[in-house]
Amino acid sequence: MTPLNRLRRYTWWTVAAGGVMVALGTVTDLVAQRYALPRALALATAVALVVVQHTRYLRQAMDGLGRGERRHWEHAGTFAVALAAWAATAGEDGFLPVWAMLPALVVAHVGAVLPARTRRPVVVVMAVASVAVGGLFGGDQATSAMVMAGSMVAVLVCADLAQLWIWDLAVRQERGRETAEALAVAEERLRFAADLHDIQGHHLQAIALKGELAQRLIGRDDELARRHAGEVAELARTALRETREVVQGYRRASLGTEIANAVGVLRAAGIETTVEGDAARVPPPLQPLFGALVREGTTNVLRHSRARRCAVLVDVLDGQVCVRLRNDGVPSGVARPAADPVGAGLAGLRERFATVGGRVEVGPTGGEGFELVGRAGVGR
Template identity: 50%
Template sequence: MLRGVSDEEPGTGTGMRRLRNYTWWSLVLLSCLAAIPVLQLAAGDTVPPAILVVTAAATVLTVVQRVRFVARGLRRGQSPPGPRAEHAVTFALVAAAWGYGVAVESNPTPWAFLPSLVAGGVVLDVGKGRRRSVTLLMAVVAAAACLAAMPYREADSGEWFPWFMAALVAAFVLCFAALDVTQVWFWDMVVQIDRSREVAEELAVARERLRFAADLHDIQGHHLQAIMLKGELTERLIGRDDDAARAQAAELTELARTALKDTRRVVHGYRSTDLRQEIAGAVDLLGAAGVDTRVHGDTRNVPPPLQALFGALVREGTTNILRHSQATRCELTLETDHTTARVRLVNDGVSLQDTRPGSGIAGLRERFAALGGDVEGRVVEDGADTTFELGGHAPVRR
């Protein structure tokens, strides 16, 4: 587990854990730069022990507070920003330590790491809307501490030195703040991408479930409609023509057996639609219902990738004709050119009160759209003749 970041932190995969650990340790290990001023003083021969202790305390303060600020910054979605008073007091103390380094050291550059490291942690621990203003304020305060300490400086330096050191510490503060924010921003972007991947996987599962539901709806609706039609016909033939009734009852049993077999195939994902068989079945079923059906076009001209798609449209159109119309004729047309394949069912006997597209057509539209096509169902009025047209088209990919 990454220290400083809670167990609820996003990114549980191995790669995400490694990146999170890298982000954490790269931010924390920068704190080692705070030890340079202590080592610089310890290397001298005339440093009073009290001064060395105070400098070591400033170093420990820098490291501890930076780690705390960074930890809270990485948990930004789970905890509020840190207290402003803590930020202000911590930065004021390390800025004073920086001013002391300017006053006593001939080369105070390493002391600029103290306010810079704390500045990076503070910026991560404030709200995103305040980061720019807080960074600029800390840069100004660090530069002002440098200029305020210059009158107490014992080492000789030119007139340019105060302004150079003030600009240097301001640049350090800005660079460390930008570095820390960029590092955390990169981590946040990776987390968002990882979350997007998870959402995409969930959507893929949802689409597959919808596809399965649409296939099951098409098959069950088609077969149940046929079974109901055959059952009604068998009921009318009993007592009038027993031989025909027995024949219809046998077909009814076969339809039920086929429905069960197709349902099992859909469940196991093995069902492949044969467009020719779908059209033949639709012609037989509509013929049994008294619908004169004419087929135009050759199923062999429909590319194999579109066979199942067009078969689903024919199956849905046949079910809709039986369920929502009093049709006496139907025209089924297949057209294919070099760029587009089309299928169209046109039937009469339309009830204007029941022409709204159902869930079956909505599911077909989604499946056609996945292949770059579209489905349209519309009522066509030509004088006294009113027909319903269900058509679909999809690009041909050879």
């Protein structure tokens, strides 16, 4: 049995104890034959009605305070029956305090199912009515009857609502934990999808480029074509290995590794590539994020530009990181990534940077060049 189930069972038996006490106490008094048979039957009927209603509505309240049925006429009728039974016994010599619990039970379960905004005024009115009946019908014991009615209402209402409030908090906490788990799963799925897109897009673009190049070289330079075909096979093996690492959840690519991979792929495509700055200075929590930026930028250079030169610039100052990928390709085709579906391409990259307070910028450099810029910092 889980701790929540144990708490539910404990809460239920605690709040139901009031009805059990009333049933046992009143039955004991009725069996003592203090009342005529018709009167005893009427009182027994009243006790049965109140206890059944109390049990029924408290079970509904176990779903949470204020979540039970609000049948106002039914509540009013049950309360009237409880007051009538209390009035019929309050003036008896040596009346049992258990009869004062009868209206208190109704006050407790009505307060449990009412919403918070109406609970207090309704409970106060019902408590005053219980005390007033004790004073009106208590006879020589009017004062004792009033004190007893007020005490029973206060004790039962506070005890039941306190227990139900604790249970309600436990349920809310459990639901919050379940929601947090669901969000964590969704976040991990998005991260996985983004990493998979970055890896597959990067390598597949390079494989397609080298495959086309090898195809064109067949019959013209077979040796070079074989070399490019071998590089295609190596790229495919690398993509397969990294995909497996992502699936297994072990992939933690560093920015330095991604820059080295990007330089190798771009140079293999005939694009002169330079690197400025030290990737090792980038804070570890931001390494995978900027690694994704470099992968996406490299893929876009291969896919959308006719670049001859490319530069990767890493700038770190006081924990704030700026990474730029510049190329001298024609910028007209680079706008296409913005049309990628949300969660892929530049759109997905912007979302990932936004989660850490960073941003991604794309645009021309002033001439025929184009650049992709990512900015983020620890604690931003």
